Structures are given as structure tokens and as C-alpha cells.
Amino acid sequence: MNQNDITAILERLFREAQRAVADLGEFGRLVQEGDLEALPQHLRQRSQHFFLSLRRQLQDQTLPWLTMLRTWAKATDGATPAEILLTPLSWWQSQASGEEASTAETGSQQARVEALAAELAAARDAYLELLQDAADQAAERFGERLRGLDPEQLDIRRLYQHWLDTAEEAYEETIASEAFASATGRLANAWSELLLLLQDGLDRVLAQAGLPTRRELNETQVQIQELRRQQRQRERRLQAEIAELRAALDRLLTGTTSADQAP
Amino acid sequence: MKLDSARIAQELDQARQRLNRLSRASASLRPLRSPATPRRAIWRCDTATLYHYGADGAGDAPPLLVVYSLINRPDILDFSPQRSMLGSLRAAGIDVYLLDWGRPGPSHRYMSLEDYIDGLLYDAVAEIRRRSGGPISLLGVCQGGTMALCYAALYPEQVAKLVTVVTPVDFHAGNASMYHLAKYVDFDRFAAAYGTIPAGVLNVAYVGLKPFRIVAQRYVDMLEFATSPDALAEFMRMEQWMYDSPDQAGAAFREFAQHFYQNNDLIHGRFTIAGRPVRLDRLELPIFNIYANDDHLVPVPSARALGKHVASRDYREAEVAGGHLAVFVTRRAHTHLYPAVAEWLCS
Incomplete structure (x- = not known):
């Protein structure tokens, strides 16, 4: 949060606080002007x-x-x-x-x-x-x-x-x-x-x-989402392949090491 | 029946003086630090970012992924060093991750719940599992809890334990004000009209549930403590968080409103993701369900319905006194609840 954010929040906060005080003041005015019994009618x-x-x-x-x-x-x-x-x-x-x-x-x-x-x-x-x-x-x-x-x-x-x-x-x-x-x-x-x-x-x-119309824009957005899904599937396949290859490489290296160490 | 006129004038004068003091106190405010707990972004995809908070000490518990709601920003989980759910869990030795969904833009209007749960959440879990080499635990907050439940039901082998925090499960139970608001809305047409649902529209709906408390009461109360810089800073953090909501991807919003709020599909086993049914009755993992006893957004019966619909033999609950946000901001939650959650996660 930077100083600008604080200023923006403070502005809203003051606005709301001022409104709350004004509301309270209005309430007080209604009470001052008449009997408490008349207050509900004023509020209505x-x-x-x-x-x-x-x-x-x-x-x-x-x-x-x-x-x-x-x-x-x-x-x-x-x-x-x-x-x-x-x-x-x-x-x-x-x-x-x-x-x-x-x-x-x-x-x-x-x-x-x-x-x-x-x-x-x-x-x-x-x-x-x-x-x-x-x-x-x-x-x-x-x-x-x-x-x-x-x-x-x-x-x-x-x-x-x-x-x-x-x-x-x-x-x-x-x-x-x-x-x-x-x-x-x-x-x-x-x-x-x-x-x-x-x-x-x-x-x-x-x-x-x-x-360009909104209909065309919608079509483009549908395609963008579809491309995201396809990309996600490709990345997952790629990750799975990499994991398989690593495992295979580990097996190969382990096998080689074992063979090297064998008498 | 009358009140003393001079006393009224004096009281109103005091209120105006408080407003002036608020003005003076705010002049000394400095930028607020956010987030409060150090973290590192370790993965990004589309709008989402996966943050790693690490752990204090080497605990034995599986890593914990925190899944927040799509509706608000997760900043409330890490407001200040004294009020940080993430910090409390980290300090208790839990290796904490947070999935930040980010802010969908116009090009994300067709992002569906499947894209969120079986896409971004799946990939974030995979990233953590690549690092840790084993299952993880999930902690879902509010709508994020519902999404975490769906995930655990789809991929039970990946999730060791599940914590749900103020999570709606039976969307028609109790004083279901959100269900009432959504009941007759045609969400197909609503989402078609808006595309990406503006955050302002949802804020109006949320404020509209408690207008006298949120609009009038909050600010009258605020005047009474505004001269304390710490209290004012806390209030401002909350103020910023309340109105800093992201827009909603239209498709996911429509699906959530229709399947969960309107049709209550989750507890009836009718909700599907990528053609696969989400069956709560097949959830056998240990579950810790936390709810608030005066929650107007997630009524107690809605959250507690989880216990009736899961097969878990290690199901426990904790009740927090207060409203929806009490779980994040009350001192007691940080001194008692989160240490207990951490202990349960480690057990």
C-alpha cells in the first residue's frame, strides 16, 4: 500500500464519517424539534x-x-x-x-x-x-x-x-x-x-x-480460453514426459553404476 | 417524552470534534505494510500466483496450501504481524503456501470452475508436490473452502488433511440470505450481459445484506476510536480490503451461483468437474471444520452440514465467536485457534 492508496481510503473514510455525523445530526435535530413519540413518524x-x-x-x-x-x-x-x-x-x-x-x-x-x-x-x-x-x-x-x-x-x-x-x-x-x-x-x-x-x-x-462487435469479441474470448486450456494440457503432458524421462535416466544411470561396480 | 436539548447539542458537537480529530490523526499515517509476513512468488499462471511463506523450524506436517475465495483478496489472511493467519501457521512450524487467484480481466470471462479447480488449483498443487515429493494439506477459506472440498473429492490421493474455514456446504441451510438473493436471478443472462462481473455489483449486493451495520454503524463506531493511530490503521486495512474486490470471471461466477446457490448440487452429489462427479460422501481424509457462530454470509448450519455429508472418521469442528471475519481478525483466533489447527496438521 502506498501513500496514494492511503489518501484514497482516507477520502472515502472521511466521506462516510461525515455522512455518519450528518445522519446523527439529522437524528438529533428531529429529536430536538419534537417529542420522542413523533420520531418514528419523522423517520417514516x-x-x-x-x-x-x-x-x-x-x-x-x-x-x-x-x-x-x-x-x-x-x-x-x-x-x-x-x-x-x-x-x-x-x-x-x-x-x-x-x-x-x-x-x-x-x-x-x-x-x-x-x-x-x-x-x-x-x-x-x-x-x-x-x-x-x-x-x-x-x-x-x-x-x-x-x-x-x-x-x-x-x-x-x-x-x-x-x-x-x-x-x-x-x-x-x-x-x-x-x-x-x-x-x-x-x-x-x-x-x-x-x-x-x-x-x-x-x-x-x-x-x-x-x-468489431461484442459478438466477435466474445468469440475471440472463447478462443483465448480454449487456447489456455490446450496450453495447460500440453504443459501437463510435457511435465509427465519429463518425469518419465528423468525416471528412465535414473534407472539407466543406476544400472550403469551397478554394472560398473560389478566384479 | 423529550431529551434534553442542550445535552443533544453537546453530543453532536462531540461527534463533530471527533471528526476533526480523525482528520488530524490521519495526517500522520504512513503507508501500511502489506503483506505482513515475508513470502516469495514461486509460480505464476494466467492471473494466479503461488506464494511460499515457508515455515519457522522444521515441522513434520505436509506442506499446507491455503485456497482463498474468488470474491475478495486474500490480504485479510495476513493483515499485520498480530493478525495474520498465515503468519500464525508459519510460526507454528507449518510450511505454508498461498494460491492467490489474482484479478480476472475481460479476457477471462469464459474461465470456468473447471479452469479454476482442475486447472490452476491442480497445477499449484502439482508445483508444491514437485517440491515436497508427497501429499499436501489444503486449507480453504469461504468459497475457497468449497473449491478445496471439490479438489479433495476429485484427487483424494493428493490431499493428506483438509481444513475448511467459514465454508458454505449446504447452500440452502439456515438463514441463507445469499441463496435468497440469487434464487430467481437468471445467471445465464446476467453473465451474458456483464461478461466479466464487475466487483462493484457484488459489493452492492454484500453491503445490501447489512446496510445499517456496514454503512452507518461502522463509521459512527469508527469515530470513537479514530484518535488511536493503531486502531485507525487497522480500520483502514479493513476498509481497503472490503472495497478491493476483484471482478469475477463470468463463467465461473455463473456456475457457482447456479450449481451451489440455486441448485445446492454439492450436498446432493450432482456437481461435476470435467464430467467427474464431486462426491462429498467419498471424502475419508481427516477434516477440521471451522465456522463462526454469527456469520451472516455462511450460516452455522450451512458450514456444519459438512459433517453430515463426508465419510471421514476423523472429523472435528471449532466454533469461533463472531461474524464471518472474526476468524481472521480476532485476537483469540490467533492465540488459540491457529495454534490448534497447526497442532492438528502436525499430528
Whole structure:
């Protein structure tokens, strides 16, 4: 580890520590502003803001990709190669089309993209809904826990610890549920399909331009791995042959020595 | 019900002061030494490197090859002179080797479990056997333990003894949070989409198992000891290790997720390597199985299932108090557990 590594770790460490102190501060502010009884409701509202913001972030992340796919789909359903080549340049201008805006477009490629957009949005919302349920559960349980605590024995750190314990417990129950397993799989699968569709679209554009495609790269990588395996087998055969030859040489030398020593 | 407002303000002020002290303490930090124990690279192939740590004194035990997981880096086995599993075993007279799988790149996306177990691991064992002239012992950690089990089942004549450390065996047993995450994922499509699986994707999944502990609790706790340079250095080592995960070869990742997590093929004798079945019930060698009693990644029943599925008549277990990493970082593991492992290996 060199000094640069230390600097990078320290930067992350400070960021996280600052976030932890800010979180603690926010917690303290909520406690200062109202009665402890109102704290669970504050925490529930805070989690709702968080998940809404997370939903927007995820939406923002996927929107450019979906917009690009839509643009390509329009072009590839009956477009000329020149149009396909030019479409990647125009996707920036058409981001306003909206994520779930399904239109009456026809054509197989467009239908595929719209189906994917709908599934991705539904999978994301189902996943976030479960997390929000876990947060609501956590807030409710925290309220129950608070009723059993003596304010005289409490400080912010201890109160915060109670919150972390309660929240983790509620969250662990959620992620152990069948519904969460199903939602996680659905989201991961929808995301995989988005990537694969993007790669497929890019491949068609690259092929039109006579550039190497991902499909070609995959073939090369398969061959590289096969060559590694062949090389390994050759090396093992060679090692075995060397061992056999050494043994034979030893036998020969031993035989010669014995013969030399014989009367 | 209210808390004292002035007391709250005072407490928050203290937290901010601690943050400032952390800033000052870190200014004096020097590069951390890694690895802690001297070693020599004696063999390399593709991404993998075989390190030799040697032994203090001349023990009679066969050489020990340590096989770590593909998911993280093996640095945690040799953090500092006080916290080094490799150093502890070496000091106890064991001739220690470590197989470092390295970091797969894009050209390794089609590297399979067969390439890892029957390829790199086989060749590393062969290299040690060429030097020692006899069988070796294996010590597998976490996923590396599962791989070591597969190897011992395929090549029983090469392995004298086997130590498994926090190793999943029954992937559906206990509170199997990893199985739940993997249950409905289409790993054929996942691996096809990503090629080489980015480490960041897996880190999000691991942090997602305990977000309040790993994200919030860790750093609030850290503020309380950050003024101690030694404690801060230890924390930073752990911090670096946690987020220094290699990318995963897509094919091996897909196979592990499908065969082990989704289908639980290992305990059902359905997993094969190069067409050869991996049968735990044929394992007759001496086995030392170490698990942690609060492990959220490898639940106790998952690790302890090994005892039910092997034919070994010399099977023993040791329980370590704490979570998945307790086996590597707690003082007790280094003062009691590893000397006991070394004694068992020498016996």
C-alpha cells in the first residue's frame, strides 16, 4: 500500500464519517424539534423521501439508455444502414420522451423496447415498495421500542443505536422473505435484458460501420480460453514426459553404476 | 417524552470534534505494510500466483496450501504481524503456501470452475508436490473452502488433511440470505450481459445484506476510536480490503451461483468437474471444520452440514465467536485457534 492508496481510503473514510455525523445530526435535530413519540413518524417520512429520490435516480440512470434504444428501434424497423449509423448521434435530443411512455408504435424492435421499459419500471417499483415496507415496519417497531425506554437513560448515540438495531432487524426480515427474493430476481433480470438489448443494438450499428462487435469479441474470448486450456494440457503432458524421462535416466544411470561396480 | 436539548447539542458537537480529530490523526499515517509476513512468488499462471511463506523450524506436517475465495483478496489472511493467519501457521512450524487467484480481466470471462479447480488449483498443487515429493494439506477459506472440498473429492490421493474455514456446504441451510438473493436471478443472462462481473455489483449486493451495520454503524463506531493511530490503521486495512474486490470471471461466477446457490448440487452429489462427479460422501481424509457462530454470509448450519455429508472418521469442528471475519481478525483466533489447527496438521 502506498501513500496514494492511503489518501484514497482516507477520502472515502472521511466521506462516510461525515455522512455518519450528518445522519446523527439529522437524528438529533428531529429529536430536538419534537417529542420522542413523533420520531418514528419523522423517520417514516424521511425514508419516503429517500426512496422517492432513489426511484428518481434509477429512472434518470435508465432513461438515456431506453431513449437510445427507442431511437435505434425506430430506425432499425425498416431503416437504411445510413440512418442506423446516424441515430446514435440524435438520442440526446429525444430524452424528453419519458420512461414509461408507451406509444402505439408498431414494429418488433420497438415493441421489444417498450416491453422492456415497462418491465424495468415495474420491477424497480416492486423492489422499492418492499424496501419502503421494511422502512415503515422499522419506524413502527422503533415507536414500540421507544415506549419502553427511559428518557433519563438516553442520549442521542444510544437512541441512534436503538434505531439502527430496529431498522436492521426489520430489513433482515424483509430480505429473507420470498417476496424480496422474487423482486430482486425480477430487477436483476430486467437489468440484464436492458444491457443485452443495448449490446445488441450497438452490435448492429458497429457491424454496419465495419467495426468489431461484442459478438466477435466474445468469440475471440472463447478462443483465448480454449487456447489456455490446450496450453495447460500440453504443459501437463510435457511435465509427465519429463518425469518419465528423468525416471528412465535414473534407472539407466543406476544400472550403469551397478554394472560398473560389478566384479 | 423529550431529551434534553442542550445535552443533544453537546453530543453532536462531540461527534463533530471527533471528526476533526480523525482528520488530524490521519495526517500522520504512513503507508501500511502489506503483506505482513515475508513470502516469495514461486509460480505464476494466467492471473494466479503461488506464494511460499515457508515455515519457522522444521515441522513434520505436509506442506499446507491455503485456497482463498474468488470474491475478495486474500490480504485479510495476513493483515499485520498480530493478525495474520498465515503468519500464525508459519510460526507454528507449518510450511505454508498461498494460491492467490489474482484479478480476472475481460479476457477471462469464459474461465470456468473447471479452469479454476482442475486447472490452476491442480497445477499449484502439482508445483508444491514437485517440491515436497508427497501429499499436501489444503486449507480453504469461504468459497475457497468449497473449491478445496471439490479438489479433495476429485484427487483424494493428493490431499493428506483438509481444513475448511467459514465454508458454505449446504447452500440452502439456515438463514441463507445469499441463496435468497440469487434464487430467481437468471445467471445465464446476467453473465451474458456483464461478461466479466464487475466487483462493484457484488459489493452492492454484500453491503445490501447489512446496510445499517456496514454503512452507518461502522463509521459512527469508527469515530470513537479514530484518535488511536493503531486502531485507525487497522480500520483502514479493513476498509481497503472490503472495497478491493476483484471482478469475477463470468463463467465461473455463473456456475457457482447456479450449481451451489440455486441448485445446492454439492450436498446432493450432482456437481461435476470435467464430467467427474464431486462426491462429498467419498471424502475419508481427516477434516477440521471451522465456522463462526454469527456469520451472516455462511450460516452455522450451512458450514456444519459438512459433517453430515463426508465419510471421514476423523472429523472435528471449532466454533469461533463472531461474524464471518472474526476468524481472521480476532485476537483469540490467533492465540488459540491457529495454534490448534497447526497442532492438528502436525499430528
